[in-house]
Amino acid sequence: MAKGASISGFPEWLPAERVVEQRVIDTLRRIFELNGFIGIETRAVETGASLLKKGETSKEIYLLSRLQEVTAGQENDTPLPERLGLHFDLTVPLSRYVVEHSGDLAFPFKRWQIQKVWRGERPQEGRFREFVQADIDVVGNGTLPEHYEVELPLVMVTALEQLRAFGLPKATVHANNRKLSEGFYRGLGLTDIEGVLREIDKLDKIGPDEVAKLLVSECGADAGQAAACLELADMTAANGDELRSKFDALCDEHRIPKDSDAYALASQGVATLAMIVDEAAVILPGAVIADLKIARGLDYYTGSVYETFLDSASALGSICSGGRYDNLASHGNRTYPGVGLSIGLSRLVSYMLHTAHATATRVSPAAVLVAVWDEERRGESNRIAAALRSRGIAADVAPTAAKLGKQIKYADKLGIPYVWFPEGADGQEGAPDEVKNIVTGEQTQADRATWTPADGYALQDVKLGD
Amino acid sequence: MAKGASISGFPEWLPAERVVEQRVIDTLRRIFELNGFIGIETRAVETGASLLKKGETSKEIYLLSRLQEVTAGQENDTPLPERLGLHFDLTVPLSRYVVEHSGDLAFPFKRWQIQKVWRGERPQEGRFREFVQADIDVVGNGTLPEHYEVELPLVMVTALEQLRAFGLPKATVHANNRKLSEGFYRGLGLTDIEGVLREIDKLDKIGPDEVAKLLVSECGADAGQAAACLELADMTAANGDELRSKFDALCDEHRIPKDSDAYALASQGVATLAMIVDEAAVILPGAVIADLKIARGLDYYTGSVYETFLDSASALGSICSGGRYDNLASHGNRTYPGVGLSIGLSRLVSYMLHTAHATATRVSPAAVLVAVWDEERRGESNRIAAALRSRGIAADVAPTAAKLGKQIKYADKLGIPYVWFPEGADGQEGAPDEVKNIVTGEQTQADRATWTPADGYALQDVKLGD
Structure with missing residues (x-):
């Protein structure tokens, strides 16, 4: 690695890789x-005040200091809440x-945002400290x-479906609802709802036996409640x-009465979740399922919660998560409830590049x-390129009047499919222009004012490797 | 201003403003x-090592610290060259x-890059500390x-020409050449070339009389040399x-012999500069002029230098600058010469928004x-929106089944030109759909599978105010 080169956790793509990332971003924006x-x-x-809600200082944040302050030893003169830090997600900035x-906004305000975020983590294998998020x-x-x-x-699965063209496996949104879970837990007689959700969130990591133990030791559950x-x-x-029908059967089994407050709360969640999977089944069958283990450890969700998994890449974990938060933001006595999902884009692009090739x-x-042909005639080549560009055909001009083979090699190295010969293959004054497809070898006379590339050669695109 | 709101020097656009910025970026990318x-x-x-070449610590840079390090008081444990800082331009990262x-690159490597950069300046009126640069x-x-x-x-003036659609005045590139200046100064007998360039660079700020004094006091010139x-x-x-002809006349006047090394050096610069203005005159007449006061204070330019001014907005200063540097980067005994120009995009967007409206x-x-019509029939409205989207027509669905007037008001607030009535203006079951252009008032029956918006209403676009 060269001096001043790669920094762990700060991915950077080569030009052909960047094309993939750019197309992914363009596709999401379009959808x-x-x-x-x-x-x-x-x-x-x-500000630190925005990033560190409730004075919490365990977050993985990069704080900024002006170099002038650092060299003057005044780096810490500004109190933490007033210091500036890089945003670690796009939700805090949105709120x-x-x-x-x-x-100045019309509500409900539907916004998309695709931007870099930064996490001031200790450098470690496979963790990005700078990455792109795509949020709605x-x-x-x-x-x-x-x-x-x-x-x-549904918008997110539609978008992810489009990304399959770039090698992403089929994605399935797993949805749950906080009200459903809370109602059920309360119906069982449990009261530490956040605690239970936090332990259930560990299921994939530590398995049901360990979670059951934690529900008992940490959340006041007995063995039967934990099993439920x-x-x-x-x-x-x-x-x-x-x-x-499955939910009602489980309530019956655990004697949660249909006329209880707990069941009423759970029913709200069941209704919303049912609506989600039924509507999804019409638009994109199989794209969204109800999965009642989805807990999302964070405590601000108040309704639906979502995680998204890829069919043949479960090791990536959830690639698109979110939910409903009734208190995304507030100001005075006004609150702003929100529903949102976020894709960690750089990890997906990394998968597309390195696994789907x-x-x-x-x-x-x-x-x-x-x-x-020679530097004195470069102006004429520039004219031809300008004529093509004026018709939307991207064109480059050879860097030097080197031997033709060398010019063709330059085109080949960059993957440029056509080489244009001003005044024909020998550059004889007055001869008609010719253009050669260096992939197929086909060469024809061509008029800069009317010629167009053949289908499949016009635009830079993305292809999948083996 | 709300708590945690605007931070001086960190501009942020409202949605309708962001559309302008996004279109400007799209346009530049396309060109x-x-x-x-x-x-x-x-x-x-x-790294600090990259940002602070030659150990210079007067630069306006933001350095990063992990919050964990700050709270542990370990912020300065990492030596400056190894600390991370935000890039202040796109040239250091490119090199x-x-x-x-x-x-992995094919040379010559032609690259564009449009990204945010940060300057850790003291907050002051009208200076951006975060802004977008567009470089080639x-x-x-x-x-x-x-x-x-x-x-x-020429690529840059072509791009800037396209930005006139967004309210940018006509731009003119003013070009000069370091070899021309240096040859002339040496021909006069001056030796502190960097010093002379630095003082000449102050012409617009302090005027010719002051510059003449500085040339005498700082650069060892006599009154005649300063005047020349x-x-x-x-x-x-x-x-x-x-x-x-103008340059030769000036050389004759000041007795710089045509067979001197100084004149030979200057002639190289004259030849390149002549080529620039003559080629530009063919492609975009008047877009590039030779302007021999352009000095660009920075010492790393070695050939052409450029600044770009707007016809009716000279107060903005140069909006696009650059030049040739024979030593953009080096590694071992290999050097990478470059030519580049950079647009400070946020200032242009600010001008478009606030001056060109x-x-x-x-x-x-x-x-x-x-x-x-009612929440039970929302699914049908979703189907219609999905059908339109599948044909590339961007569609939203009303937030609530409120009275029609309220739904139309929501569309109006967002500037959405069409409102679609499922099963006609009264929503009578089985009636054909209708669509209303709420700008013109025109209302017609419409088929979700074939209808298209009229010209001028299909796509979000940018318009100029009064």
Whole structure:
């Protein structure tokens, strides 16, 4: 590794790899905008006060200092809440943006945002400290209809479905609902709901036996309650009817009465979750399932919660997560409830590049390299390139008037499919221009004002490797 | 201003403003790619060693610290060269990227890069501490043909010409050449070339009289030499012939012999500069002029230098600057010469928004809002939206089944031009769908499988205000 080169956790792509990332970003943006989401870009920094809610200082954040302050030894003169730090997600900036600009936004505010975020982690294998997130959220002013809890995961699976062209396996959203879980746990007689959710969230990592032990030791559950929690977590359903009947059967089994407050709360969650899977089944069958072990450890979710897994890449874990939070932001006595999901894009791009072997069909965006016979005639080659560009055909001009073989080699190295010969293959004054497809070898006379590349050679694209 | 809201120097746009910025970025990318430039994105951080070449610590840089280190008081345990800092331009990252990946790149490497950069400045009016730069550079491996010094400014003026659609005034590139200046100064008998360039660079700020004094007091010039330097700086030319004849006349006047080394050096610069203005005159007449006062204070330029001014917004200063540097990067005994120009994009966008009053034709990307008669029939509205989206028509669905007037008001607030009525204006079961253009009031029956928006209403766009 060269001096001053790679820094652990800060991925950087080669040009052909960057094309893949760029296309992924373009694709997500297109889908988000097709669905009426509004793009914003927030500044990269927030104040310590915004980043460290409740004074919590265990977060993995990069704080900024001006070099001048550092060299003057004044780095810590500013109190933590007033210091600037890089945002670690796009949710904190969104909540700040919504409060700051509420007078200028129409609610519900549907926004997409694709930006880099930073995590000030200790360097370690496979963890990114700089990466791109792609988020969609809908934020209401005071209230937010539940149907957004149905629509947002559908937009995300539609988007992820489009990314299969870049080598992403089929994605399935696993949805659950906090009200459903809480109602059930309360129906069992448990009271430390956050505690139970936190332990259930560990299921994939430590397995049911360990979780059961923790439910007993940490959350005041007895063995039967712990077993019931695990039974609920084990439940999945592909449609609303299946969900309702399985859930009711479990309530009956554990004697949770249908007229209890707990059951009423759970029923709200069941209804929303049923709506999600049923609506998804119409739009994209099999794309969303009810999976009642999804807990999302974070405590701010208040309704639906989502995680998304890839069919043949479960090692990646959840690639797109989120949920509903009734208190995304607040200002005075006004609250802004939201529903959102977030894709950790860099990990997906890394998978596409290194496992699916996605790469650019060519390194250069140019479809044509215009040859140069000698430097005195470079102007003529520039004219040809300009004529092609004026018709939307990306064109480059040979770097030097080297031997033709060398010029063709340059085109080949960049993957440029066509080489244009001003005044024909020998450059004889007055001869008609010719163009050669260096992939197929086909060479024809060509008019700069009308010629177009053949299908499949016009635009830089992404292809999958073996 | 709300708590935790705006931070001086960190601009952030409202949704309709962000559309302008996004279109500007899209436009630049399109022009750069049409010209065969390859897009890269570098990480936001570099090491102190990269950022602080020659140990210079006066730069305006943000250094990063992990919060964990700050709270543990270990913030300064890492020596400055190993600390991470945010990049302050896109040139330092490019030179590091080229050295790091030289084995994977084809040279000359033509790259575009549009990214945020950060300057750790003291907060002050009108200075951005976070902003977007748009750069193009060509980097050679060992050598780099001079014709790129002609082509790069032309790509930039072509791009800036496209930005006039967003309210940017006409831009003119002012080009000069370091060899021309140096040869002339040496021909006059001056030896402190960097010193003279540094003082000449102050012309616009302090005027010719003060510069003349400084040339005498700081650079060892006598009054006649100082006057000659100012005469050269006063020279402009619209074509190569004019440049050559004016320059030769000035050399004759000051008795610089044609057979001197100094004149030979200057002649190289004259030839390149003549080529630039003559080639530009063919492609975009008037877009590039020779302006011999352009000095660019920085000492690493070795050939052409460029600054770009807007016709009716000279207060903005140079909006796009750059030049040739024969030693952009080096590694061992290999050097990488480059030619590049950089646009400070955020200042341009700010001008477009606040002076040219550019704004989005609509806030939402959606062309259609599908109405909802009651929540039970929302699924049907979702189907209609999905059908439209599948044909590339961006569509949103009303947030609630409110009274129709309220739904139309929501569309109006977001600038969505069409409202779609499932089963007609009254939502009577079995009736054909209707769609209303709420701008013109026109309402027609419509088929979700075939209907398309009228010209001018299909896509979100940018318009200029009064």
